[in-house]
Amino acid sequence: MTTTEAAAQSLSIGEVAERTGLSVHALRFYEREGLLVDPVQRTSGGRRRYTSLDVDWLLICVKLRESGMPLADLKHFAELVRRGPGNEEERLRLLDAHRQRVDARIQALEECRSVITWKVGVYAEHLAGGEAGGLWDPTA
Amino acid sequence: MTTTEAAAQSLSIGEVAERTGLSVHALRFYEREGLLVDPVQRTSGGRRRYTSLDVDWLLICVKLRESGMPLADLKHFAELVRRGPGNEEERLRLLDAHRQRVDARIQALEECRSVITWKVGVYAEHLAGGEAGGLWDPTA
DNA sequence: CTACGATCTAGAGTAAGGTCTAGATCAAGT
DNA sequence: ACTTGATCTAGACCTTACTCTAGATCGTAG
Incomplete structure (x- = not known):
């Protein structure tokens, strides 16, 4: 040692x-x-x-x-x-509220993810032989 | 109007x-x-x-x-x-890299969530009639 | 005993991402 | 014309969460 x-x-x-x-x-x-x-x-x-x-x-x-x-x-x-000891209820509330915030955050991220995925798809499609002119257009 | x-x-x-x-x-x-x-x-x-x-x-x-x-x-x-136009490949890389970061973040959050859920369970159990003395103990 | 790296304190500095303020101007209703 | 609310610019300020610095001390290997 x-x-x-x-x-x-x-x-x-x-x-x-x-x-x-x-x-x-x-x-x-x-x-x-x-x-x-x-x-x-x-x-x-x-x-x-x-x-x-x-x-x-x-x-x-x-x-x-x-x-x-x-x-x-x-x-x-x-x-x-x-x-x-004695305030376990409050601790529970604090943690549980946080857990809900984490859940909400995960959900929000998943939504963002799908927007991004769609956008990635647009570019990928374009690169795979597309032609669309207005590609800069944020909706395309 | x-x-x-x-x-x-x-x-x-x-x-x-x-x-x-x-x-x-x-x-x-x-x-x-x-x-x-x-x-x-x-x-x-x-x-x-x-x-x-x-x-x-x-x-x-x-x-x-x-x-x-x-x-x-x-x-x-x-x-x-x-x-x-002309740099779609770079745009794609940028977005795709970001998507991967989002995925990683979601995963990390899900791990945190499960730690928190376990901790919430500990307190909930305690409140539902538990007795364990060393509750302040972070592992309990 | 001497080095040398790890730690100590107090306090300054940093990075990101806005937010707010002051003082002026614009535009619309009355 | 007058009032009111929205907008304008430049720039100061804010919050969060650390991170870094300086200068001193500790503790261990040689």
Whole structure:
């Protein structure tokens, strides 16, 4: 083992960055913004040590962000969790509302996709031997 | 008819804003940024008059933007169209690359959705009579 | 002990995509 | 003519979400 025993239990900011895909800058930023459930532990020297619970929470954050949840909502969610049991209903509402937004977004993207596909088809057809003059015309 | 005959053929910026969902500010901004295929016509008094082709193009812009195409790409696309026939292959590549990005985005969102759904399920179950103490635990 | 890379803090800077303001002008109803 | 609302330009400003910098410190390999 090249690392200390503690390393088996906790990770440095760089290791967490690797595992979550967030930059070390982003990790510090998230912490400042109050997006973490509890304060990250520190070594005697002041370096952050993340537990695997911290990492799990961050991985959820990543998914929520990736699906478009604003940092403000994520912060709200973190606050609810930080307050402990008793507000599960509100957490549920928050997540469920977000899920609905994700659904709507997927639907919208699928509509866009079909418009784009149609447009792609127009050009493909043209290139496959078409002749239509007014191709610049957005409707063609 | 309360409007002049010309109104049947062209629209004011406000009318275009209504039809496209873009703000009048955004319409002027898009024009400045070179996102339109050709310069918008003006009345003798300097007001913009949009043709239905302008509107059609804007509606496509809206779909491309809505699906996440950056303004820079949209500008590139507008330039290709502005140059006229002869570059259809490049237009096709641009659109098709974008479509692939949209597909990837939809996939990613669907993955996020399932993570969120699982998390929602955890809370719903808990509220429906659960007891698990460590609910704050991100994995629970 | 010395290097050297990783981390630390505070705070400035960046990129994208608009949004808003001020002050002037236009156009239409009365 | 007068009022009112829409539009005009140029340019400043805004929000979100980071990203980067400077200058200091930590910690580990040699």
